[in-house]
Amino acid sequence: MTVAFPDITPAIRAGAPNLRGRLLANPSLADLTWFRVGGPAQALFTPADEEDLAHLLAGLDPEIPVTVIGLGSNLIVRDGGIPGVTIRLGGKAFGAVEIDGDTLRAGTAVPDMRLAKAAAEASLDGLAFFRGIPGSVGGALRMNAGAHGGETTDVLVEARGVDRRGALRRFTHEAMGFTYRHSAAPEDVIFTSALFRGRPGDRAAIEAEMARVTEAREAAQPIRERTGGSTFKNPPGGKAWQLVDAAGCRGLTRGGAQVSEMHCNFLINRDGATAADIEGLGEEVRRRVHETSGVALHWEIKRIGVSADGSTPTFT
16 A cells, blocks of 8 residues: 655645646656556646746755656656655647757657657658657656667757756756766756757658667567566676576566566566566566676666655665
């Protein structure tokens, strides 16, 4: 049974009396993640626009933690939920793509797949790889998302966001500090939009490349399951799935969670799994891989919130 957090929404409204977005106390987050697991948000805020987001952050008690979630495709929300304010961007203010010559400005709630489609429709090459990433632009910025030979760093010009004090910030490509599946941008910044640059290309050829990416993804990944995408980052010079397979973890289960038989760098909610089942299974896989190969796998899936007992796991 999930225990509700104390209601902090009255205090939030007192500090930011002109909020226009939607503010909810203790809504379940399970339906907002692809794994379909997790507890409630103590407060869930969906801002009307960038100005509304800045108003909330400027008036929010600095002691209240802030967490951002996107499409929930690369995310485990633990069973006890998320303390503080959880922010989820959506709607027209954060979901539009505007094209100007060879550039595209996209809100961070735009799905990566839609960004790829918009680029193809404008005959802009270089962004087709986004078709293979089941997340949003915001997540792509935060983790330098990539697939099929391309990465966010290859096409980003600049990003825009709001920091914890409610101040608008702009980041050049260099300031993002991209490395493999990582950005060095300040953790307290909530990205709101990004500017990408493509290169003129042939629409039919770009769409053919996107179709190839789609076909490869459907053939190799359990995309119709309740999953979170690639579980572990590839270690230098290696493939995470090969290490997991060699450790005998393909098909391994814990509670209702399972290592995918189809692609063993994917975990799936097979049968009523809890977040603890899924995260615990991932940790067991890490243990076995380290035991058999000496390699320490690192999570690619983001894990947030507290356990059912209110504690925060110390997994790395």
